[in-house]
Amino acid sequence: MNTLAVLPIIFPLITGVILTVWRQTSAYRYAYMILSGIIQVILSAYLVVQTALEPVVVMAVGGWQAPFGIVLTIDHFAALLMATAGLITLAVGVYTAGESESAHPLRLPLMQFMLAGVCLSFSTGDFFNLFVAFEIMLMASYALLVLEYRPRDLKYAYSYLLLNIIGSGLFLAAGGLVYRLFGTLNFADISERLIFTMGTDGRVVIISVLMLFVYGLKAGMFPLFYWLPKSYSALPPAIGGLFAGLLTKVGIYAMIRILNLLFNNDPLPFLILLIVAILTMIGGIVLALTHRSIRMILSFNLIAHIGFMLFGISLFTGTSIMGTVYYMVHHMIVIASLFLITGIMMTETGSDSIDQMGNLFKQRPLLSVLFGLQALALIGIPPFSGFWGKFIILAAGISMGSFIGIGALILSSVLTLFSMIIIWFRAFYTETDGVLTNKTSSLQYASVLGLTALSLFLGFGSLYGTNSAMRATDQLQDLGTYQWMVKQAVVKPSPINQTGGVDYDAH
Amino acid sequence: MSDLNLIVSIIASLFVAVGVYLVLHRSVINILMGLGLLTHATNLAILVMSGSPSDKAAPIVSDSVSQVYVDPLPQALILTAIVIGFGVTAFMVVFFYRLVKENQHTEVNPS
Numbered sequence: 001m002n003t004l005a006v007l008p009i010i011f012p013l014i015t016g017v018i019l020t021v022w023r024q025t026s027a028y029r030y031a032y033m034i035l036s037g038i039i040q041v042i043l044s045a046y047l048v049v050q051t052a053l054e055p056v057v058v059m060a061v062g063g064w065q066a067p068f069g070i071v072l073t074i075d076h077f078a079a080l081l082m083a084t085a086g087l088i089t090l091a092v093g094v095y096t097a098g099e100s101e102s103a104h105p106l107r108l109p110l111m112q113f114m115l116a117g118v119c120l121s122f123s124t125g126d127f128f129n130l131f132v133a134f135e136i137m138l139m140a141s142y143a144l145l146v147l148e149y150r151p152r153d154l155k156y157a158y159s160y161l162l163l164n165i166i167g168s169g170l171f172l173a174a175g176g177l178v179y180r181l182f183g184t185l186n187f188a189d190i191s192e193r194l195i196f197t198m199g200t201d202g203r204v205v206i207i208s209v210l211m212l213f214v215y216g217l218k219a220g221m222f223p224l225f226y227w228l229p230k231s232y233s234a235l236p237p238a239i240g241g242l243f244a245g246l247l248t249k250v251g252i253y254a255m256i257r258i259l260n261l262l263f264n265n266d267p268l269p270f271l272i273l274l275i276v277a278i279l280t281m282i283g284g285i286v287l288a289l290t291h292r293s294i295r296m297i298l299s300f301n302l303i304a305h306i307g308f309m310l311f312g313i314s315l316f317t318g319t320s321i322m323g324t325v326y327y328m329v330h331h332m333i334v335i336a337s338l339f340l341i342t343g344i345m346m347t348e349t350g351s352d353s354i355d356q357m358g359n360l361f362k363q364r365p366l367l368s369v370l371f372g373l374q375a376l377a378l379i380g381i382p383p384f385s386g387f388w389g390k391f392i393i394l395a396a397g398i399s400m401g402s403f404i405g406i407g408a409l410i411l412s413s414v415l416t417l418f419s420m421i422i423i424w425f426r427a428f429y430t431e432t433d434g435v436l437t438n439k440t441s442s443l444q445y446a447s448v449l450g451l452t453a454l455s456l457f458l459g460f461g462s463l464y465g466t467n468s469a470m471r472a473t474d475q476l477q478d479l480g481t482y483q484w485m486v487k488q489a490v491v492k493p494s495p496i497n498q499t500g501g502v503d504y505d506a507h
Numbered sequence: 508m509s510d511l512n513l514i515v516s517i518i519a520s521l522f523v524a525v526g527v528y529l530v531l532h533r534s535v536i537n538i539l540m541g542l543g544l545l546t547h548a549t550n551l552a553i554l555v556m557s558g559s560p561s562d563k564a565a566p567i568v569s570d571s572v573s574q575v576y577v578d579p580l581p582q583a584l585i586l587t588a589i590v591i592g593f594g595v596t597a598f599m600v601v602f603f604y605r606l607v608k609e610n611q612h613t614e615v616n617p618s
Contacts, residue, residue: 128584135591139598146602151609154602158615161602162530165542165595169549172588176553179581 002489005059005072008044008082008119011036012089016112023105030097033108037090040115044083051076052471055481058125058489066125066486067189073125073486077325077472081253082122084329087454088245088336089115091447095238095340098443100347103238104147111242114140118246122253125486127175127185130254134171134218138164141247144239145231153234160231163224167217174210181207188486191261191479208269211258219251220303221310222280228303229287233295237346240295241339244302245332252309252328256321259313260476273314278405280307281412288419293352294342294427297419298335301378304412305331311405312393320396322473326465327389330458334377334386337451341371344444345427348436354423358432366445368428370452375420377455380413385458388465512555519555522548533614535603542599546592550585557581 015036022029050057051074061070074082089111096103117137124130142164145157175185181203182190194204213224220228228248232240259269284304288297309331312324342352344367349357361368373384380386390413397406458465475482522544529541557578566579607613 128587132587132591135595139594142595142598142602146605151605154606154609155615157602158606161599162538162542165599166530166545168591168595169545172549172584173552175584176549176556176581179553179584180556180558 002057002059004043004047004050005057005074005123006061008040008047008086009072009116009123011040011043012112012116012119015040016109016116019109019112020106025102025105029108030093033093033112034090034097036112037086037093041083041086041090044079044086044119047074047079048076048083048468051079051475052468055478056475056485058485060489066489067184067186070129071125071186071188071486071489072123073187073482074123075472075475075482076468077256077476078122078253080325080329080468080472081249081332082119084332085115085118085122085246088242088332088451091336091340091451092238092242094447094450095241095343095444098441098445098447099238100439100441103236106147107144107239110140110144110147114144114242114246118250121250125187127178127187127190131168131171131175134250134254135168137247137250138168141243144243145235148236148239149234156230156234159227163217163227167214170210171214174207174214177203177207177210186486187257187261188483192483194262205266205268208259208262208266209272212255212269212272215251215255215258216276216310217251219248219255219310220280220306222276222283222307225280225284225303225306229296229299232299232302233293235295237295237339237343240299241336241343244299244339245336248302248306249328249332252306252313252324255310256313256324256476259316260321261479261482270314270316273310274402274405277307277310277314278408280304280310281408282307285412285415285419289415289422292354294345294354294423295339295352297354297423298338298342301416301419302335304416305335305378307412308390308393308409311402311409312396314405315393315396315400315402317396317400318473318477319399320393321476322466322469323389323392323394323396325472326392326458326469327386329465329469330377330385330389330455333451333455333458334374337448337455338371338374338378340444340448340451341367341374344440344448345371347439347444349427349434350437354426356432356434357427358430358434359436361428362431363436370448371428372424373452374455375424377459379417379420383459385455385462385465387459388462392466392469511561512559515551515555519548519551522551533616535607535613535615538615539596539599539603543592543596546588546596550588550592553581553585553588 057074059072060066114137117133117140121130121133121137124133142161145160149157179185182193184190217224232243281304284300284307288300291297309324309327312320346352351357377384377386380390394406526541526544526548529537532538560577563577564574566576
């Protein structure tokens with residue numbers, strides 16, 4: 001059943017191709033998209049269950065044995081993120097179906113291509129393949145960005161494109177260095193060889209810092225987040241939610257994967273991460289307080305919360321990784337749903353600035369409740385989903401004695417509360433003369449409701465959440481099983497014959 | 508490190524220097540050229556990673572003689588990277604075309 005590992009990547013690709021050909025916007029097209037989204041979620045949910053029961057699901061693509069061929073490795077962590085990514089894409093798709101003015105016909109296929117890239121980067125067990133996955137994801141995101149911008153916003157796409165292309169170049173160069181140093185690009189193989197090159201090899205440190213730079217660029221780490229807020233906040237909220245939910249988390253995921261498997265025996269990358277995480281937490285949230293556009297506030301909040309995850313990674317104990325995993329899943333859902341709620345608010349009031357909004361609390365009670373719940377989850381008030389991840393990261397921070405980081409995390413949380421209160425009072429409580437347009441459909445509410453229900457489940461069902469995160473962390477830390485599973489994974493007999501030479505006549 | 512690899516490394520670093528210089532310009536043509544140079548610099552850097560080619564045969568396996576072959580994998584990586592870089596460059600050309608049409612001048616000013 002290991003072939004199943006490739007389905008969450010193939011399936012959105014096929015859907016994307018079909019939707020590209022099938023341009024005519026109709027209810028059937030949306031229905032097909034939603035159906036395929038549901039199937040995608042079921043496939044990845046099956047993988048979540050599978051990895052909860054068994055060790056890593058490994059698929060050797062084309063039957064080539066591990067260090068020579070490409071492998072797809074899906075552990076519980078990757079499966080959880082894949083399922084969450086599928087759910088968010090589905091929710092954004094449902095939201096798009098409910099929008100009053102129909103979207104560009106290429107929006108839906110590009111979303112599917114992006115999902116395929118995201119799933120591939122979650123499931124790859126190979127360094128170069130990770131680069132290719134990033135490129136698939138980024139190409140789809142470039143195209144979406146340029147399609148969805150209003151013409152006068154196009155200049156904001158420029159910094160996004162340029163920085164990501166340069167980041168990809170550095171990623172590739174880092175891949176070349178890894179190949180030269182280890183003679184292999186397979187994660188399991190590299191981590192095995194690292195054991196023999198013990199100590200702190202300077203070259204390994206250089207590569208890992210280079211990687212931190214690349215993934216930090218994608219994740220929106222402190223000095224590198226220049227491209228993020230402007231390019232995300234000029235997007236339509238639906239696509240903004242998709243980007244905020246998926247793209248930055250892929251950077252965080254790659255960071256955890258790489259640091260865990262490969263470069264975890266040197267303190268320098270973790271020290272850099274700690275400093276940068278503190279600056280990201282404080283800087284992001286302070287900048288969020290200076291803006292009046294809701295999408296801008298949410299984008300800067302996103303950066304601040306990336307800082308929480310970076311702090312969790314920088315501690316790099318089992319507990320802190322567990323907290324980070326929990327927080328990632330929570331944050332993907334909550335930030336995407338907040339962007340979608342912003343979309344509804346914008347269609348109702350016709351504006352993005354909180355100074356122009358008002359009357360929402362009296363006239364749209366359901367929307368207010370949803371926003372309130374998601375804002376509470378984002379802040380991390382105890383029974384809601386944001387609390388548990390933060391709580392676990394805090395506990396890990398206390399046990400590691402990293403008190404500056406803890407202080408920054410708490411300060412940043414309080415300021416998040418402050419920025420949400422500003423939105424709440426300006427946009428929901430204030431009475432203005434503006435008239436709400438009432439152009440939103442029940443499908444838009446349905447997608448937000450679904451995401452809110454998920455976030456509530458993550459909050460109140462924290463037992464399941466922590467169990468799952470613990471399982472993911474155990475699998476991450478159990479490198480031996482990972483290496484063994486990758487080594488033995490062959491679907492059909494390998495083409496290496498008995499004498500040890502490669503048998504080229506086999507086909 | 509052989510002479511050839513040294514030369515290729517120097518060329519790659521020159522490409523990076525010129526590429527960064529060009530990318531920092533405001534004219535879209537310069538930026539495109541700079542991006543192209545940066546991509547090529549990365550490809551050359553990977554080429555150096557396959558090690559010294561002196562005294563090694565091309566990686567074509569023959570039964571009779573046992574030889575030391577050049578590592579072919581970096582070349583496969585470069586091939587993939589070239590294709591991806593080509594796609595990205597094509598995309599950037601179209602993007603800049605739209606940007607120039609929108610702004611009515613050939614400079615970018617992200618603000």
